[in-house]
Amino acid sequence: MNNSRTLADRIEDLLPQTQCTKCGYDGCRPYAEAVADGAASYNQCPPGGAEGVARLAHLLGKPVIPINPANGVERPRPVALIDEQVCIGCTLCMQACPVDAIVGAPKQMHTIVKDLCTGCDLCVAPCPVDCIAMIPVTGEATGWNAWTQQQADAARLRHDRHQARLAAERDAAEARAAARRAAAAAPAATPATAEAPGDTAAAAPANDAEAKKKAIIQAALERARQKKAELAARGEGPRNTDQVSADVQAQIDAAEARRKRLGLDDKDAGDASKSDPRGSDDKPA
Numbered sequence: 001m002n003n004s005r006t007l008a009d010r011i012e013d014l015l016p017q018t019q020c021t022k023c024g025y026d027g028c029r030p031y032a033e034a035v036a037d038g039a040a041s042y043n044q045c046p047p048g049g050a051e052g053v054a055r056l057a058h059l060l061g062k063p064v065i066p067i068n069p070a071n072g073v074e075r076p077r078p079v080a081l082i083d084e085q086v087c088i089g090c091t092l093c094m095q096a097c098p099v100d101a102i103v104g105a106p107k108q109m110h111t112i113v114k115d116l117c118t119g120c121d122l123c124v125a126p127c128p129v130d131c132i133a134m135i136p137v138t139g140e141a142t143g144w145n146a147w148t149q150q151q152a153d154a155a156r157l158r159h160d161r162h163q164a165r166l167a168a169e170r171d172a173a174e175a176r177a178a179a180r181r182a183a184a185a186a187p188a189a190t191p192a193t194a195e196a197p198g199d200t201a202a203a204a205p206a207n208d209a210e211a212k213k214k215a216i217i218q219a220a221l222e223r224a225r226q227k228k229a230e231l232a233a234r235g236e237g238p239r240n241t242d243q244v245s246a247d248v249q250a251q252i253d254a255a256e257a258r259r260k261r262l263g264l265d266d267k268d269a270g271d272a273s274k275s276d277p278r279g280s281d282d283k284p285a
């Protein structure tokens, strides 16, 4: 038994790891920390349902209470399904998926890998053509009766990898931006040193343009993440599947307009959102 595990660690172990944000936090780990700190109650996780509340109540030595309806309702677990005839390949759903369960390429149809989908709903609202449906797949079973510990463990691992990938991409973008700033600040090279044909002098402008586009995309993604965090902090996390709020629609419209303005075509968007961001060793849960 590892006694160094914190209360937040033990709470997180009991959560279903769908990473849906319905608890009002940006994933299971932040919610676990909030419960451990006393900032959140232990009845805010609809995917865990009544059984999940009972598990947390037992750990915390507290009474079993109902799920807070403000966070949603316990329901049969759904998986997302894309109407591939309607999909325009905008990649917004891929960017929203916390466990990289969506495969596709810019301006091509996207597909959900059913066995990897946690049913979190987060891809639904960003879709500008409303072609993602959530299909219940567990009959009458809800909460932990519709989701195994193995599935939760797999989803947690995939979310950890997803977060690590985003962090690496952010670091790389920052490094490129720093390199560009350093290059701009350096004295210009004398013409005599740039004689050799086909050397790095020719490649530099292309690399710089590529890096600039990637930095722009990365900044847009970061703004979207911050917006999501602000909504979650106000208790307005993306838990709707029936309609897109005016705020979200405005965000989608702005993102589309920005993409058009920047001329981000197939290849450009593909750099920000790879056709299959899953690791090659991934297997369906």
Ligand code: SF4
Residues within 6 Å of the ligand: 015, 016, 017, 018, 019, 020, 021, 022, 023, 024, 025, 026, 027, 028, 029, 031, 044, 045, 046, 047, 048
């Ligand atoms: S509501 Fe969703 S994100 Fe929050 S703890 Fe439960 S499964 Fe995790």
Ligand code: SF4
Residues within 6 Å of the ligand: 079, 080, 096, 097, 098, 099, 100, 101, 102, 112, 116, 117, 118, 119, 120, 121, 122, 123, 124
């Ligand atoms: S495919 Fe959609 S519903 Fe499924 S895990 Fe990804 S974002 Fe959530």
Ligand code: SF4
Residues within 6 Å of the ligand: 082, 086, 087, 088, 089, 090, 091, 092, 093, 094, 104, 109, 110, 126, 127, 128, 129, 130, 131, 132
């Ligand atoms: S958000 Fe909708 S239209 Fe865009 S790639 Fe996903 S499914 Fe297709």
